[in-house]
Amino acid sequence: MGNEFVQFSLTPILIGILASIACALPGNFLVLRKQALIGDAISHVVLPGIVVAFLITGSVAAVPMLLGAAGAAIVAVILIEAIKRLGNIEPGAAMGVAFTSLFAGGVLLLEQSDTSTVHLDVEHALMGNLESLIWFKALGWSSLWDPEALAGLPDELIRIAVVCALVTVVTVVFWRPLKISTFDESFAQSLGLPVGAIGFGLVVTAAVAAVAAFDAVGSIIVIAMFICPPAAARLMTNRLETQVAWSILFATLSAILGYVFAGYGPLWFGAQNAVSAAGMIAAVSGVILGLACLFGPYRSRIGVGREEAI
Amino acid sequence: MTASTPLSLAANDGRPVRDIALADAPLAIRGMTVSYGEKPAVFSVDATFEAGKMTAIIGPNGAGKSTLLKAALGVVPRLSGEVSVYGAPLATARDRIAYVPQRASVDWDFPTTVIDVVLMGLYRKTGLLSRLTGAHKAKALECLDRVGMADFADRQIGQLSGGQQQRVFLSRALAQDADLYLLDEPFAGVDAATERAIIDVLAALKADGKAVVCVHHDLATVSSYFDNVFLINVRRIAEGPVTEAFTPENLHATYGGRLATSHIDQLDLVAGA
Numbered sequence: 166m167g168n169e170f171v172q173f174s175l176t177p178i179l180i181g182i183l184a185s186i187a188c189a190l191p192g193n194f195l196v197l198r199k200q201a202l203i204g205d206a207i208s209h210v211v212l213p214g215i216v217v218a219f220l221i222t223g224s225v226a227a228v229p230m231l232l233g234a235a236g237a238a239i240v241a242v243i244l245i246e247a248i249k250r251l252g253n254i255e256p257g258a259a260m261g262v263a264f265t266s267l268f269a270g271g272v273l274l275l276e277q278s279d280t281s282t283v284h285l286d287v288e289h290a291l292m293g294n295l296e297s298l299i300w301f302k303a304l305g306w307s308s309l310w311d312p313e314a315l316a317g318l319p320d321e322l323i324r325i326a327v328v329c330a331l332v333t334v335v336t337v338v339f340w341r342p343l344k345i346s347t348f349d350e351s352f353a354q355s356l357g358l359p360v361g362a363i364g365f366g367l368v369v370t371a372a373v374a375a376v377a378a379f380d381a382v383g384s385i386i387v388i389a390m391f392i393c394p395p396a397a398a399r400l401m402t403n404r405l406e407t408q409v410a411w412s413i414l415f416a417t418l419s420a421i422l423g424y425v426f427a428g429y430g431p432l433w434f435g436a437q438n439a440v441s442a443a444g445m446i447a448a449v450s451g452v453i454l455g456l457a458c459l460f461g462p463y464r465s466r467i468g469v470g471r472e473e474a475i
Numbered sequence: 476m477t478a479s480t481p482l483s484l485a486a487n488d489g490r491p492v493r494d495i496a497l498a499d500a501p502l503a504i505r506g507m508t509v510s511y512g513e514k515p516a517v518f519s520v521d522a523t524f525e526a527g528k529m530t531a532i533i534g535p536n537g538a539g540k541s542t543l544l545k546a547a548l549g550v551v552p553r554l555s556g557e558v559s560v561y562g563a564p565l566a567t568a569r570d571r572i573a574y575v576p577q578r579a580s581v582d583w584d585f586p587t588t589v590i591d592v593v594l595m596g597l598y599r600k601t602g603l604l605s606r607l608t609g610a611h612k613a614k615a616l617e618c619l620d621r622v623g624m625a626d627f628a629d630r631q632i633g634q635l636s637g638g639q640q641q642r643v644f645l646s647r648a649l650a651q652d653a654d655l656y657l658l659d660e661p662f663a664g665v666d667a668a669t670e671r672a673i674i675d676v677l678a679a680l681k682a683d684g685k686a687v688v689c690v691h692h693d694l695a696t697v698s699s700y701f702d703n704v705f706l707i708n709v710r711r712i713a714e715g716p717v718t719e720a721f722t723p724e725n726l727h728a729t730y731g732g733r734l735a736t737s738h739i740d741q742l743d744l745v746a747g748a
Contacts, residue, residue, distance in 0.1 A: 197582075197585065197586075199582075338603060338604065339603070340603075341595075341598055341601070341602075341603060342598075342603070344587075344595075345595050345598060347585070348581060348582075348585045348587060348592075348595070349576060349580070349581045349595070351545065351550045351574070351576045351580060352574060352576055352595070352647075354548065354549060354550040355548045355549075355550060355569075355572065355574035355576075355657075356569065356598055356599055357549075357566070357569040357599075358598075399586060402586060403586050403587075403588070403631035403633075404586055404587065404588060404591075404631075405585075405586045405587055405591075407586075408586050
């Protein structure tokens with residue numbers, strides 16, 4: 166674990182971990198609210214929003230990206246309603262159609278526009294550019310105490326660190342309202358809790374995490390991290406507090422193992438080139454979910470009907 | 476109208492007498508209309524629920540029983556009407572209300588324990604961030620003990636029977652230390668032991684001067700469990716003491732043809748007025 170590791174691997178791994186945690190935290194509540202599809206939806210809708218915001222402003226700064234994503238979300242909601250009403254199509258299908266079309270539109274738009282000066286193209290949209298987020302100025306572990314080298318950390322790391330901290334703070338501060346309104350919405354309302362605002366806040370938090378993560382790690386990780394670590398964590402425990410802790414652990418594990426496997430895995434099998442880190446991180450999170458399904462101590466609860474408990 | 480209210484609506488210089496008399500009733504609803512679509516679920520309903528009494532809200536399926544409670548609590552929006560709780564607007568009286576939703580309205584597979592659910596009842600006291608102390612936990616355990624569930628404190632809620640789940644919900648309401656208890660079908664799908672336990676707890680609340688209101692389905696137990704009855708079928712049909720309002724005429728007006736006359740005859744009813 167020498168100087169090369171610090172220069173080439175430390176920052177991508179950290180970014181992967183932070184992005185994974187930022188998505189997994191709100192993912193716990195989305196999955197429990199049976200709104201996991203919203204995480205999926207957000208990560209799809211984000212793309213055309215970001216592309217349009219970039220075409221208008223010519224930059225990839227955080228604020229225009231977020232506004233673009235928010236605008237795209239509104240368009241998505243209108244589109245879903247229109248498909249539902251005009252086509253008389255069931256809501257789930259309407260959502261699926263709207264999000265996939267918007268994402269596809271984003272891909273086409275991206276291909277046609279000149280984004281060669283920034284890290285914004287179809288490949289990055291899907292898989293991010295984790296491997297290129299290296300720390301040029303680092304000479305070794307001692308650089309962690311060197312202000313000059315620290316100033317050369319990739320912007321993406323700072324951005325995702327801030328967002329991850331933000332998501333964590335929001336989750337901790339609003340823990341009780343989130344938990345109560347997720348478990349029993351009408352009881353929460355009877356307490357005077359603003360249930361609508363809490364649900365909206367959760368989706369906004371997830372969207373902020375998605376936009377920040379999207380930039381560095383692409384939409385594949387975002388989709389995977391909203392669902393896989395929380396769903397796997399649910400199978401490890403019967404307590405929400407413990408579930409969230411497990412989901413953070415699984416998100417971290419996916420990021421580290423995924424990065425390592427992507428870089429060295431193919432070599433172990435005699436192949437020449439490394440594979441996409443983002444793709445591998447998402448795949449590892451899926452494998453963890455699979456293992457949790459097979460061996461998780463509370464896996465038997467899944468699929469058990471309400472009536473069976475009576 | 477077939478209503479036989481405890482206090483007459485006789486006008487006293489234009490104002491209904493009972494509005495003055497019951498201005499500080501635990502729950503007073505005036506002219507409430509609620510609609511989910513084009514058809515109103517509850518239409519222009521007046522209702523007054525008294526302290527130290529147990530009231531059953533009865534009516535056929537889709538008559539707006541649950542909606543009446545939910546709209547009174549602001550859980551579903553109302554189109555029109557006023558609600559006062561002990562003479563105060565709802566927003567300032569939340570601490571005095573405990574609500575028990577229908578058991579089937581939540582996902583019991585939620586990753587949480589019995590005592591955790593009861594602790595949710597303390598939310599208005601603990602707020603966002605203050606730490607849960609030993610006193611809070613002792614309080615929650617005591618509330619579980621009152622419904623005979625203290626031994627289940629650390630169980631995951633999905634591992635309970637339907638009756639046990641209902642008792643946990645009641646226990647959460649007890650933790651709220653309220654004055655007005657609104658319960659949506661507390662006896663639905665529970666075993667006989669649970670029904671007994673719930674009735675005992677509610678009777679104790681009543682004896683303490685609390686107001687207890689239950690959406691209720693089982694007409695056979697209305698007379699033995701409740702003091703007052705409120706009959707609704709979208710509109711208010713009647714309200715008052717069971718001995719006065721629980722009449723065959725009012726039941727026919729509420730249920731229409733859905734309740735066979737032979738069935739009504741078996742009920743412990745007040746003789747037709």
